[in-house]
Amino acid sequence: MIANLILGLPDQRPGGLVLTLIVAVGSGATAALLGIAYASACVRLPRTSLLLQAALAILRGVPLLLLIFVLGQTTRLTLPAAGFLALVLYSVSHIGETFRSFLARYPAPMTDQARLLGIGPVREWLTFRLPWTFRRSLDALATHWISLLKDTGALVVLGIGELTTVTKVLSERGSLAEWRTVVLTAGLLYLVTAVLLIRALAALRARYALKDVMSS
C-alpha cells in the first residue's frame, strides 16, 4: 500500500507522491517562467496586453477542476499533458499578476542609475529588474507553490495516477479499516511533503527575499 501511494499503482508508474511532486515542481517552474513573460508584456505593452489580462482575470474565476476537465476532454493532448497544461494556466493566472504588480513597482531611480552606468535596457531588464521582481515576489510565490502542491489533487478528475487518485482507488477497494489506513497514510504523506516544502521555501525567502526595509 505504501509503495503504491509513493510510486503509484503498478500499471501507472511513476504515480502517487512521485508524480504529484513531478507535476507540482514542473508546472510551478513553467508557470513562473510564463508569469515573468506575461508580466514583462504587461509592463512593456500595457494597452496591447489588456486582452491577455482580461483573459487571465476570467481564468482566475474558473475552478481548476473545470479547467482540467475541459482541457482533458476538448484537446488532443494526452490526459497527463492536459492536466499539466491546466495546472500551468491556473498558476500563471495567479502568479502572473503578482509578477506584474512587482515589476511595475521597480524603482525608476534604479533604471536611471543603470543608464548612467551605460547599461542597456535589455541587460538592465535581465540582470536587475527581473531578479529584483522575483525576489520581491518570493513571499507570494511561496504561498502559491504550497497551494499548487495540494491543487495537484484536482487531477483526480482525469484519473491521472497522482497521490489523490491512488488514494481514491485504494480506499474504494478495501474495507473500512483499509480505507482508514489508506486515507491517513496519504494525508500524512501530503502533510510531511507540505511541511518540508514550507521549511524549504522559508529558508529560500530568508536568504533571497527582498523586504521593504532592504529595498528602501
Add this chain to the structure above:
Amino acid sequence: MSAFAVYVAATVVLWATSAAMALVLAVLLAAGGRSPRRPVRIVAGSLTTLTRGVPTSLLVIAAGTFAMGTPPPGWLPNPFPGTPDGMVVVAWSIVAALAFGSAGHLGVILRSAYESLGEHWHEQVRTMGSSTRMTLALVVREVIPAGLPPVGARLVHHLHNTAFAALFPVADLFGWVQLQANTTFEVTHYAVVGALGYVVLSGAIWGACRLIEARVAGDRRVRRRPPAVAAVAVPR
C-alpha cells in the same frame, strides 16, 4: 426551475453551508492560537497545520467514501437541491470536509488581521476599560478592513473547491457540466456555461466582500469624525 438553476442553487447551498462552518471553525482556531493556555495553542496550531497541509480534494474523497455506506438518518435535513435523499449523509460529509479544508487558511488570515492591530491598539482598549462585549465589537470592526480582502479571495477559492462534490452523487454546478458534456458530447458549450456560472458566483462573493468592506470603512469614518458641534459649544 430549470436543471441549470437547480445545480447553481446546489452549489450556492454547498458553498454557503460549508463557508459558514469554515468561518466558525476559523474563529475558534484563531482564538485558540492566541490562547494563554499552551495546550490550547498546541491543539489549535496542529489543527491549523493539518487543514493547510492536506488537500481539500483528499479530505472530500475521504469524507465522501466513508459516508457512502452510511444510511441517512431520518432527522438529517436535505437542503441540497438536486441531491437525492439517500445521499444526504454524503452531502453533509462533503460540507464538513470543505469547511475543514478552508478553516486553517481562514484562521491564519483572521489571526494575522487581529495581530495587525498592534500592541498600542490593545493598550488603548485596556486603558479605556471597555467591557468584553464592547471589546469584541471593536475587534470585529477593526479586523474586518484588514482581513476581508484575503477572506474574500479564500471564499472564492472555497467556491471552486465545491466542485469536488461532483466526485460523488451530490448535485453541483461542475457535476452538471460533466453530466451534460458526457450526455451530449458538447463539452465546450457546457463548459463555457459552467465557467460563466462560476465567474458570476465568484464576482458576487468578491462584490459582497467589497460592499461590506466599504460599509465598515464608511462607519469608521463617521465614528472618527471630530465632534465639530460639541467643540464649538465648549464654554471658554
